[in-house]
């Protein structure tokens with residue numbers, strides 16, 4: 115499935131590559147698969163802006179150390195990323211890998227934002243119950259922040275814990291915690307939730323990308339096709 119999406123995204127990328135000097139690279143297994151497929155000659159000719167330490171290390175391993183940059187205020191021409199949930203109308207929910215804050219910073223500075231998903235991630239915007247919104251929060255006072263999130267929004271909040279080879283909470287690339295908010299109500303205006311969550315001291319960022327929608331989606335379908343659309 116991931117390979118099929120990578121093939122399609124590469125086809126589009128090759129077509130539009132003359133417009134790309136700075137390329138944002140997202141995080142996760144779909145991005146990893148894309149990086150293993152995309153021709154190296156494309157990546158070696160541009161500046162690369164990774165959205166996580168994981169992606170940074172992959173790019174270094176591929177030999178692109180000299181091309182790697184952090185966001186510096188100049189426009190990133192295109193960012194290609196994965197997502198955990200996607201709506202046809204343009205928003206995504208990200209942060210399954212805990213990289214949501216860096217992903218949002220890179221997306222904010224990007225002229226174009228493409229997302230790669232499979233069909234299982236497509237959701238109906240009116241059936242949000244049991245979807246999860248990852249939120250990066252400061253370790254200081256995290257229990258208070260979690261309590262506040264549950265008081266303000268119809269969600270069940272769970273501090274994300276490590277389950278392999280280290281005990282304790284997940285610590286992000288930025289030294290913070292992740293809390294996963296399971297939505298308890300079907301209809302929720304995610305744009306409003308995104309804005310309101312940000313007002314809480316202690317919250318760094320949420321994985322809702324409603325204020326920063328995608329420009330193009332590539333979705334691997336069960337029937338073997340890849341659906342491409344713009345909201």
Ligand code: 5RP
Nearest residue numbers: 142143144196209210211213
């Ligand atoms: C990381 C992310 C990822 O893009 C998202 O979790 C999708 O990951 P995968 O491609 O492994 O399904 O937001 O923070």
